[in-house]
Amino acid sequence: xxxxxxxxxxxxxxxxxxxxxxxxxxxxxxxxxxxxxxxxxxxxxxxxxxxxxxxxxxxxxxxxxxxxxxxxxxxxxxxxxxxxxxxxxxxxxxxxxxxxxxxxxxxxxxxxxxxxxxxxxxxxxxxxxxxxxxxxxxxxxxxxxxxxxxxxxxxxxxxxxxxxxxxxxxxxxxxxxxxxxxxxxxxxxxxxxxxxxxxxxxxx
Numbered sequence: 001x002x003x004x005x006x007x008x009x010x011x012x013x014x015x016x017x018x019x020x021x022x023x024x025x026x027x028x029x030x031x032x033x034x035x036x037x038x039x040x041x042x043x044x045x046x047x048x049x050x051x052x053x054x055x056x057x058x059x060x061x062x063x064x065x066x067x068x069x070x071x072x073x074x075x076x077x078x079x080x081x082x083x084x085x086x087x088x089x090x091x092x093x094x095x096x097x098x099x100x101x102x103x104x105x106x107x108x109x110x111x112x113x114x115x116x117x118x119x120x121x122x123x124x125x126x127x128x129x130x131x132x133x134x135x136x137x138x139x140x141x142x143x144x145x146x147x148x149x150x151x152x153x154x155x156x157x158x159x160x161x162x163x164x165x166x167x168x169x170x171x172x173x174x175x176x177x178x179x180x181x182x183x184x185x186x187x188x189x190x191x192x193x194x195x196x197x198x199x200x201x202x203x204x
Contacts, residue, residue: 014096028055028079035105037073041098042138047075050136050196054166055079057191057198062086064131067156069149070094074102074116076134081106081114090128092119122152129158135165139172146176154183157203164190166198173197 020039025032026047037044043051055076060066064087068077071091081089091102091114102116117124133153137146153163163180167173169192177199181187184201191198 019097026075028052028075029083031079031082033075033078033082033105033109035073035075036101036108038097038101041095041101042072044073048136049194050166050168051075053191053193053196054134054136054164054198056193058132058134058164059162059190059200060084060087060132064088065129065158066090067092067125067128067130067133069133069135069153070138071102071116072098072136074105074114076136077102077114077116078105078109078111080134081111082109085113087113089114090125090130091116092122092124094118094120121148122156125156129156129161131158131161133157133161133163135163137165137167137176139168139176143172143175146172147179150176150179150183154203159203162200162202164198164200166196168195169197170195 017040022037022044025034066080066087066089068091071077071093074091077089077091093099096118099116099118106114106116137149167176180199180201187199187201189197190200
């Protein structure tokens with residue numbers, strides 16, 4: 001069983017904190033977006049630097065099937081869907097409050113090529129496979145959780161598909177990079193900013 005500390009309130013199915021909603025605007029790669037968020041969700045008042053770094057360096061091609069794994073309120077998946085209208089984007093998170101916000105944000109930003117659903121790791125995805133999986137892992141939830149996400153990502157990628165993950169290198173990120181290389185047999189750095197590194201591994 002995965003044990004979470006009292007600080008990992010957002011990596012739960014049902015947040016116990018009193019719900020308080022927030023709303024803010026952001027400009028991502030020249031795309032104006034509006035986000036509704038809530039307490040009990042990771043970084044509810046602004047887009048965190050790790051997420052912005054992943055969005056800056058993420059790679060995909062026309063028509064790709066993309067998974068935003070651990071989507072929170074949906075910033076990464078919505079940005080990907082806006083940047084690639086021909087792509088099909090699925091957003092999943094364990095946190096029901098996060099998924100509720102992601103669904104609202106898909107709607108208010110007029111995103112027609114993305115859907116959001118609640119999923120405990122990959123439970124709601126069954127045998128679906130993707131060209132790209134984007135992940136800003138819950139590092140504070142511990143290595144066991146993050147390793148399980150990396151291992152599951154490999155199983156849910158098509159041949160030639162990639163896991164693209166952002167980590168805080170000085171907070172256990174190197175171990176996660178090592179795990180990616182162990183599982184996939186390859187790894188490359190797509191970019192880095194402010195202590196955050198974006199890695200890519202391809203299922204060969």
